[in-house]
Amino acid sequence: MNLTDEQVERYSRHIILEQIGAAGQEKLLAAKVLIVGAGGLGSPAALYLAAAGVGTLGIADADAVDLSNLQRQVIHHTADVGTAKVASAGARIRSINPDVRVREHPVRVQASNARDILRDYDFVIDGTDSFASKFLLNDAAWFTRKPLSHAGILRFEGQLMTILPGKSACYRCLFREPPPQGAVPSCSQAGVLGVLAGVIGCLQATEAIKHLLGIGQLLTDALLTYDALTMRFRKVPFRRNLECPLCGENPTVTELAGAPEQACDLSKGCNCAC
Amino acid sequence: MKITINGDATEVSDGLTVAGLLVERKVKMPEMVSVEVNGEILKREDFSATTINDGDAVEFLYFMGGGA
Numbered sequence: 001m002n003l004t005d006e007q008v009e010r011y012s013r014h015i016i017l018e019q020i021g022a023a024g025q026e027k028l029l030a031a032k033v034l035i036v037g038a039g040g041l042g043s044p045a046a047l048y049l050a051a052a053g054v055g056t057l058g059i060a061d062a063d064a065v066d067l068s069n070l071q072r073q074v075i076h077h078t079a080d081v082g083t084a085k086v087a088s089a090g091a092r093i094r095s096i097n098p099d100v101r102v103r104e105h106p107v108r109v110q111a112s113n114a115r116d117i118l119r120d121y122d123f124v125i126d127g128t129d130s131f132a133s134k135f136l137l138n139d140a141a142w143f144t145r146k147p148l149s150h151a152g153i154l155r156f157e158g159q160l161m162t163i164l165p166g167k168s169a170c171y172r173c174l175f176r177e178p179p180p181q182g183a184v185p186s187c188s189q190a191g192v193l194g195v196l197a198g199v200i201g202c203l204q205a206t207e208a209i210k211h212l213l214g215i216g217q218l219l220t221d222a223l224l225t226y227d228a229l230t231m232r233f234r235k236v237p238f239r240r241n242l243e244c245p246l247c248g249e250n251p252t253v254t255e256l257a258g259a260p261e262q263a264c265d266l267s268k269g270c271n272c273a274c
Numbered sequence: 275m276k277i278t279i280n281g282d283a284t285e286v287s288d289g290l291t292v293a294g295l296l297v298e299r300k301v302k303m304p305e306m307v308s309v310e311v312n313g314e315i316l317k318r319e320d321f322s323a324t325t326i327n328d329g330d331a332v333e334f335l336y337f338m339g340g341g342a
Contacts, residue, residue: 039342073342129342152338159338174308174315179337192340223335234281236333238315 001026007099011053019215025053029099031212032056034121036109036137038085040197041151042127043075045205050093050100052209057093058121060105061085072194109133111256114140123208124148127201131178138163138171139256142246147211149204149219156193156228158200161219162207165247168220172253173241196228275328286326293321301334308335 003011003022007029014020014028033054035042038061049057063085065076080088086104093102105117109128114136118124124146126137134150141148142165150171151160163170203224210216222237245252275288279299286298292311296304309316310333316324326332 037342041341069342127341129340131337131339134339134341151341153340154336154338157336157338159335174335175337176318179306179339190340197341225335236310236335237313238310239313241315243317 001029003029007053010097010099014052020213024213024215028053028209028212029055031123032058032121033123033125033208033212034058034060034118035125035127036060036133037127037129038073038075038089039069039127039129040072040153040192040194041201041204042125043073043089044198044201045125045127045208046075046089046093047096048202048205049208050096052205053097053099054208054212055099056101056103056121058103058105058117059086059089059093060107060109060117061089062106062108072192072197074198109136109140111136114256115144118144118146121146123211125204125208126150127204134171135178136256139246139253141165142170143256149207151200151204153192153196153200154190156196157226158196158228159223159225160200160203160207161223162211164218164220168218169238169240170244170247172246173244173248174223174238176245193228196226199226199228275326277326277328277330277332279332280334288328290326291322292316292324292326292332295326295332296321296334299334306337308337309333310335 011025014025015022031054033049035046038059046057065080065083065085065088067081069076075092076088084106086106090102090104093100107113109117118140124141126134126148128134141163145165148163150163207219210218221239222235225234242249276283276285286295290298292309301307312331
């Protein structure tokens with residue numbers, strides 16, 4: 001792939017970086033990243049990956065834009081309320097950067113379709129809003145051996161980790177199984193600082209770009225936690241767990257499972273574990 | 275005894291188990307926390323049998339399921 005004059009100008013601030021250069025930019029343009037959930041985390045990740053010239057962006061989301069999303073889901077605008085999130089996100093991505101091919105997956109990623117959806121991508125970003133989905137994506141990334149950026153946010157705090165299946169610790173190494181239903185407050189009770197989603201989603205996009213370029217050190221075998229109120233970042237190292245039910249020595253999770261779960265919907269007063 | 279919890283030096287009662295530490299630190303929902311002691315992730319069923327020692331580095335790592 002040869003960069004056009006317009007691309008050389010568009011990506012000049014990347015190309016001038018020694019660690020990227022024209023060759024790195026061409027890698028990004030040839031790369032395919034899947035963003036599961038075009039919400040608080042997925043919105044900023046998608047915007048920056050589009051601007052960065054990641055050539056193919058898959059957006060998986062079954063929901064429509066709701067007014068209460070706009071406090072943090074910055075890829076969607078007021079006029080998009082009521083439209084499918086994949087369509088809204090897709091339109092914004094194309095508007096930012098026509099170099100990007102958008103693949104819209106207007107479905108909830110679940111056990112029955114996860115492998116098929118993940119199969120063709122180089123990197124997966126977890127922007128989902130439930131434990132069931134986060135465990136499912138961790139497991140699907142393991143079974144398809146796809147690199148994954150996991151993240152979670154709540155109130156003023158966020159956390160993320162990068163998983164290279166088979167090479168680094170997975171989500172289940174740290175959290176073996178989803179917490180009991182009802183043990184956690186509903187989204188309407190908990191709330192989330194909008195900009196927190198932006199901070200964490202941008203960190204996920206950073207990990208995707210580093211992985212695609214093969215530069216720096218990924219956030220593997222560690223959980224990065226961020227507290228917006230104290231502005232404290234902590235990187236907590238942990239090792240791959242030999243007793244992990246998924247990637248350990250005697251796995252008990254040997255196939256994708258998990259019932260489809262309700263989306264977190266404030267207007268319906270959900271009790272999902274987000 | 276003095277230990278660190280999530281990076282902060284903290285004075286706690288001597289001879290605590292991990293389960294006891296969760297109570298003493300008033301962790302409201304222990305089922306929502308993974309515990310790492312000196313870099314090792316503990317199994318939940320071992321919380322009651324694992325004793326905390328002076329100087330240990332303890333991490334409470336909370337489930338966070340939000341994202342949208």
